[in-house]
Amino acid sequence: MAFNVTLRQSGRQFQVEPDEAVLLAALRQGIGLPYGCKNGACGSCKGTVVSGEVDQAPHSSSALSNDEKTRGMALLCCATPKGDLVVDIREVAGVGDVQVKKLPCRVNALERKGTDVVELKLQLPANERLQYLAGQYIEFILKDGKRRSYSMASPPHHEGPIELHIRHMPGGTFTDHVFGNMKERDILRFEGPLGTFFLREDSDKPIILLASGTGFAPIKAIIEHAVFKNLNRPMTLYWGGRRKQDLYMMELAETWAREVPNFSFVPVLSEPDSTDEWTGRTGFVHRAVIEDLPDLSAYQVYACGAPVMVESAQRDFTNHHRLPEDEFYADSFTSAADLANPV
Structure with a gap:
């Protein structure tokens, strides 16, 4: 017997088959919910179960903590309902x-x-x-x-x-x-x-693009798309790595900074050595954003890369620097190792 799931914010409903994850059922029926890895490692599909109960499959503790579980939160990519549910989670337009x-x-x-x-x-x-x-x-x-x-x-x-x-x-x-x-x-x-990590074009807010390592890949696509569409929103790219070689397309980013109106590029290294001959910014890349923009209340942030960077940025930006929670969009680059010790 299928169970009914109601999305609290919109009132939309969909059915979940026995032993089917809530997220997969939603996507199967063309309902856009936020997600990334689909295997319990990234936390993008986290929502609150307002009523009803779910079975939560093994997942990374960084994606869903025990404290969050006690507050009724669940990872919908690996949560199967025990009955009808009401879930509070932000819907994503356009993906369907x-x-x-x-x-x-x-x-x-x-x-x-x-x-x-x-x-x-x-x-x-x-x-x-x-x-x-x-x-x-x-x-x-x-x-x-x-x-x-x-x-x-x-x-x-x-x-x-x-x-x-x-x-x-x-x-x-x-x-x-x-x-x-x-x-x-x-x-x-x-x-x-x-995935639901993509540029929201219905906003005119200035954009902070935050990347670590190969998290630059989708950020590159977003920047080139914005340039193609002639979007005039100010964009600042903060790209972090340990060493200079980690910023493997730095020349391209520097070209954008010279040629694209309202575009700025801030490279950041956390562990440069003498062979890098580095005179730029150092430290954690998300801290560079905070140093430049202590008040993020008027911004949209797109963050992609290592899970620890994404989690730190989301926590610090929203808890301490006034970024609205619904203006932080992220893609956490998880690997099989991130589920090596599931809870």
Whole structure:
């Protein structure tokens, strides 16, 4: 017997089959709820169960703490209802209009960007075109059925191969293959587009773009989309890494800063050494935002990268620097390691 789920803010309802996760049921029926990893690691799909009960599957403690559970919160990607539910969570407009597909693709190009990042370009079949929102991601479907998620760095209007930025995770099944045996013309299979991290164009607020490492990939797509659409909102990119080599496309960001009106770029290194010859900003990248903009009440923030950076930024910006909670949009780059010790 299916259960009814009501979204408190809009009153919309949908049905969830037995043992089906609330998020997956919503997406299946074209209802846009926020999500990222879909496996209990990132926390993007966190909502409050106003009435009813759910079974919460194993998940990362950083995505949902015990304190949050006691306050009635749940991760909807791995929560199955025990009965009818009323859930309080922000809906996402626009995502349900984009068709999710499973497609084959061919490796068009592999180009090293620094020591541990590859720019991977994928060619779709001649009769296929992938419609997506700037900032979304795709999931590679591996031969054993496992999946690996990567954000698209090329904007939706781009004619040509889809661009991804892949960092080598030594010991990782997929990235070891990318950096070892993958070659041009190899065939891969993926599903997409996925995710609710994308530019909200219905606002005129100035934008803070916050990236760490390859979190730059979807941010790049958002910036290039905004330039293409002639959006005049001020944009500031804060891009952080440990070493200078982690800012693997810094020249591109510097070009934007010179050529794009109302665009600024602030690179930040947390652990530069003498060979970097670094004279720029140092420390945690989200702290650089706070140093420059202690009052974020009039801004929109898009953050992407390591989970610890995303979580720190969301906590500090909203709790201490007046950023409205519903103006923080994030994509936390989780890996299999982030679920190594689920609770």
